[in-house]
Amino acid sequence: MEEQEYKIENIKSFELQDIFDCGQCFRWNKEEDGSYTGVFKENVMNVKKNGNTVIFKGICKGDIKEIVEDYFDLNRNYEEIKKQLSQIDEHIKTSIEYGQGIRILNQDLWEMIISFIISANNNIPRIKGIIDKIAKGYGKEIEWQGKKYYTFPTAEELKNVGIEEYRKLGAGFRDVRIYETVQMVLNKKVDLEKMQNNPNTLEVREQLLTLSGVGPKVADCILLFSTLKRFEVFPIDVWVRRVMNDLYIKKQDETKVNKKELEKLAHEKFGNLAGIAQQYLFYWKREA
DNA sequence: GCGCAGGGGGTCG
DNA sequence: CGACCCCCTGCG
Numbered sequence: 048m049e050e051q052e053y054k055i056e057n058i059k060s061f062e063l064q065d066i067f068d069c070g071q072c073f074r075w076n077k078e079e080d081g082s083y084t085g086v087f088k089e090n091v092m093n094v095k096k097n098g099n100t101v102i103f104k105g106i107c108k109g110d111i112k113e114i115v116e117d118y119f120d121l122n123r124n125y126e127e128i129k130k131q132l133s134q135i136d137e138h139i140k141t142s143i144e145y146g147q148g149i150r151i152l153n154q155d156l157w158e159m160i161i162s163f164i165i166s167a168n169n170n171i172p173r174i175k176g177i178i179d180k181i182a183k184g185y186g187k188e189i190e191w192q193g194k195k196y197y198t199f200p201t202a203e204e205l206k207n208v209g210i211e212e213y214r215k216l217g218a219g220f221r222d223v224r225i226y227e228t229v230q231m232v233l234n235k236k237v238d239l240e241k242m243q244n245n246p247n248t249l250e251v252r253e254q255l256l257t258l259s260g261v262g263p264k265v266a267d268c269i270l271l272f273s274t275l276k277r278f279e280v281f282p283i284d285v286w287v288r289r290v291m292n293d294l295y296i297k298k299q300d301e302t303k304v305n306k307k308e309l310e311k312l313a314h315e316k317f318g319n320l321a322g323i324a325q326q327y328l329f330y331w332k333r334e335a
Numbered sequence: 336g337c338g339c340a341g342g343g344g345g346t347c348g
Numbered sequence: 349c350g351a352c353c354c355c356c357t358g359c360g
Contacts, residue, residue, distance in 0.1 A: 167346060221346095
């Protein structure tokens with residue numbers, strides 16, 4: 048495959064650091080020149096921003112313009128979303144000003160399922176490492192500019208990988224969960240294609256929860272960050288609990304904040320944009 | 336410097 | 349509600 052390039056000038060709501068470090072993805076790495084390189088589907092891509100111009104360059108399966116528009120969610124009006132959310136209160140407004148360049152990527156459903164199973168009780172450097180090793184071990188190799196990259200393996204490609212192999216890659220106690228989920232998807236106990244086309248969010252969530260290693264938090268991350276693209280869900284982790292308590296609930300001990308109470312509050316405040324509001328708040332609380 | 340707790344994007348039994 | 353693998357961090 049040949050290298051392709053696509054350039055966008057005068058882009059709005061698009062900052063590399065906000066997009067790649069806000070916690071939604073695990074396979075993008077910063078280069079020395081400030082650009083980021085990553086693998087998604089069967090594409091290897093470098094993204095660079097100069098002023099208000101963004102240059103996408105890489106090896107793509109298909110037309111780079113279409114691929115970029117889809118993956119980076121370029122047809123959604125983030126200006127409008129931010130405007131709407133900013134009117135809610137000063138807190139969310141501040142967090143949006145901080146992470147104004149966030150976009151929620153359209154990431155592969157299967158990859159998100161495994162990635163967020165790995166994320167449980169884990170830290171980001173290690174999560175990235177495990178995912179990297181799984182790709183190196185079982186994905187397809189793509190060479191670009193003298194470097195080797197690896198696609199995230201399909202369920203079929205992981206079919207014969209045993210529990211102990213995941214353990215060797217450093218997955219820890221998540222080894223069984225990954226193995227079982229691979230088998231469940233292969234056996235169509237959960238049909239990802241049907242899931243992708245099912246408009247009923249609660250039903251999709253229930254199906255995700257049947258997978259090994261997928262609890263409420265992981266299910267919500269999958270719903271929000273994959274091509275399922277549900278902006279109304281509100282994943283609650285320690286950081287979100289912290290920031291919501293600091294801003295709105297103000298209990299002495301944030302760990303005592305009730306989850307139901309949080310969900311209700313998020314829904315009342317942010318409605319069907321709760322998920323993206325979560326991203327602005329999460330990113331702001333963690334980085335700022 | 337080195338060694339050792341402490342804790343981390345939760346889930347499961 | 350406690351255990352869970354393993355890497356990284358911070359502190360002595």
